[in-house]
Amino acid sequence: MQRAPQSLHNLPAVSRASFHGLPNLTDTAADQLKFRRTLLLAALIAAVANFIAFYPGLLHHDAWAYFDASRTGKWTNWQPPLLGFLWYPLRAIHDGPQPMFVLFVAAYWAGFVLIADALRHEGRLLASLTFLAAFYPMALNYNGQLVKDISMATSLLIGAGIAAGVVSGTIRWRTLALPLMGLFLVMGAFMRANSLFGLPPLIDLAGRAISKRWAGVSIFKRAIIVCVISAAVAPAHILADRNLFRVEDIKPMSQLQVFDIGGITYFSGSDGFQGFFGPDFVARNATCYTPRHWDVYGWMVGERGCPEVYEKMKPNFGWPLSKLWLEAIASHPFAYLSHRFAHANRFFQFLCTDCKEPVFTGWQSGNQKEFTFEPTWLFHMIDAGAQALNNSPLGPPYVWLLICLAWAWAGLGIWNESTRTIIVSLTLSGAMYALGYFIIGIAHEYRYIYWTLLCALIATPAIVLRVLVRSDAPTVYRLYPVLMIVAVIAFRELMIRFML
Numbered sequence: 001m002q003r004a005p006q007s008l009h010n011l012p013a014v015s016r017a018s019f020h021g022l023p024n025l026t027d028t029a030a031d032q033l034k035f036r037r038t039l040l041l042a043a044l045i046a047a048v049a050n051f052i053a054f055y056p057g058l059l060h061h062d063a064w065a066y067f068d069a070s071r072t073g074k075w076t077n078w079q080p081p082l083l084g085f086l087w088y089p090l091r092a093i094h095d096g097p098q099p100m101f102v103l104f105v106a107a108y109w110a111g112f113v114l115i116a117d118a119l120r121h122e123g124r125l126l127a128s129l130t131f132l133a134a135f136y137p138m139a140l141n142y143n144g145q146l147v148k149d150i151s152m153a154t155s156l157l158i159g160a161g162i163a164a165g166v167v168s169g170t171i172r173w174r175t176l177a178l179p180l181m182g183l184f185l186v187m188g189a190f191m192r193a194n195s196l197f198g199l200p201p202l203i204d205l206a207g208r209a210i211s212k213r214w215a216g217v218s219i220f221k222r223a224i225i226v227c228v229i230s231a232a233v234a235p236a237h238i239l240a241d242r243n244l245f246r247v248e249d250i251k252p253m254s255q256l257q258v259f260d261i262g263g264i265t266y267f268s269g270s271d272g273f274q275g276f277f278g279p280d281f282v283a284r285n286a287t288c289y290t291p292r293h294w295d296v297y298g299w300m301v302g303e304r305g306c307p308e309v310y311e312k313m314k315p316n317f318g319w320p321l322s323k324l325w326l327e328a329i330a331s332h333p334f335a336y337l338s339h340r341f342a343h344a345n346r347f348f349q350f351l352c353t354d355c356k357e358p359v360f361t362g363w364q365s366g367n368q369k370e371f372t373f374e375p376t377w378l379f380h381m382i383d384a385g386a387q388a389l390n391n392s393p394l395g396p397p398y399v400w401l402l403i404c405l406a407w408a409w410a411g412l413g414i415w416n417e418s419t420r421t422i423i424v425s426l427t428l429s430g431a432m433y434a435l436g437y438f439i440i441g442i443a444h445e446y447r448y449i450y451w452t453l454l455c456a457l458i459a460t461p462a463i464v465l466r467v468l469v470r471s472d473a474p475t476v477y478r479l480y481p482v483l484m485i486v487a488v489i490a491f492r493e494l495m496i497r498f499m500l
Contacts, residue, residue: 046134059364061365063145070084090103096371107157108150112133117170118164130458139453155187156195157454159185163181198451251318253322260339261273263336265282266335269282276316291345341438347441362383410481
């Protein structure tokens with residue numbers, strides 16, 4: 001860690017403590033308790049308003065699939081079984097989306113309270129601004145959708161919030177806190193298999209909460225350990241589906257494999273399915289493939305779709321399809337990379353003019369007619385804010401990846417060790433999770449970037465107050481990350497407006 005500038009040694013003791021993020025010497029236990037109660041009250045009021053705005057909760061088609069499965073007992077691993085099985089006890093309370101929506105809203109606001117409270121040692125202003133980040137319209141806009149992306153993000157948020165509280169010293173009941181921290185991190189991991197990409201920094205943060213000796217282990221060894229633990233999430237999902245949840249295995253990885261083989265076929269001009277669909281498949285595929293999503297091979301019919309691909313390949317799911325997939329990648333690696341980058345570019349809405357996706361969330365599955373969402377004036381306000389932001393240069397998903405990368409860099413300039421650890425862990429997690437879509441992305445919806453968005457929002461107040469506005473912070477942390485954000489956004493705006 002770098003030494004503070006020499007001028008700091010001339011400051012009064014209280015000022016130096018405040019700068020370094022140490023507990024304020026004038027902040028009594030009573031003051032801290034009062035602030036925490038105020039934070040909880042504000043969160044409660046916000047949660048109630050949030051609940052009213054999206055009542056009774058949005059049963060997106062993925063959410064409806066599992067709500068309906070809890071009635072019929074017909075389960076698959078198309079969606080995370082853990083989230084699906086939560087409907088059983090909740091439906092015992094009320095046969096509708098409301099109980100699940102209560103959990104989603106409670107988890108969202110509890111997560112922000114935990115992170116804000118963990119940063120309270122740096123001052124009430126930083127804690128308050130961190131909590132206020134929860135009101136960002138595009139974040140609120142999605143927490144009414146009862147889907148795995150949101151449940152994963154809020155579970156990780158609570159787990160990281162507990163870890164942050166233990167690391168910063170605001171949570172002292174370690175006997176209760178540490179098991180809960182582990183529970184929520186595991187829950188987040190089991191909500192989406194691709195959570196494994198964002199888990200390493202969170203596991204490292206949890207390690208610091210569990211043992212002070214963890215920080216003393218070399219960063220190289222820690223990186224290997226947390227990556228190995230995170231990689232175990234994938235086989236853990238398979239084992240849990242088979243032996244714990246006992247659901248029908250429909251080989252969800254087949255979607256990725258079909259999409260990749262179709263993309264390789266498109267960019268190479270060689271049939272990656274090795275004649276399975278006849279001699280004219282290369283020409284047929286050229287009219288169907290789009291880097292936007294895999295749906296053209298599974299759901300979309302008509303002129304633009306090839307839905308027979310997924311249906312006819314079903315008997316080959318498993319090793320036969322995996323073999324085709326691996327052989328296609330090995331035979332045409334540049335076509336595979338072209339396909340992957342084309343999809344990532346489309347998903348992140350970077351250098352493309354026809355890739356904008358809607359952020360309106362007020363629709364429900366067409367398969368259900370029981371629960372009607374009627375937009376309220378609160379919803380219209382949130383949606384208007386989300387639409388305005390989505391139409392701005394800050395709207396595309398790539399911006400959240402960019403901010404997480406920049407803030408992970410800038411966060412190294414935060415003087416207080418615990419604050420620096422919390423912020424860098426969250427931003428690295430958000431960035432690594434988003435980067436995973438370069439490998440496993442198959443669809444286009446904005447909600448897939450939700451965890452990255454939350455990490456960027458949470459980190460911004462700390463970066464601004466503890467790095468950007470401090471003239472004594474090193475330039476490499478204070479100026480260069482901001483210049484990177486501005487340069488990339490400016491480059492993208494110039495390209496799509498004048499070149500593409």
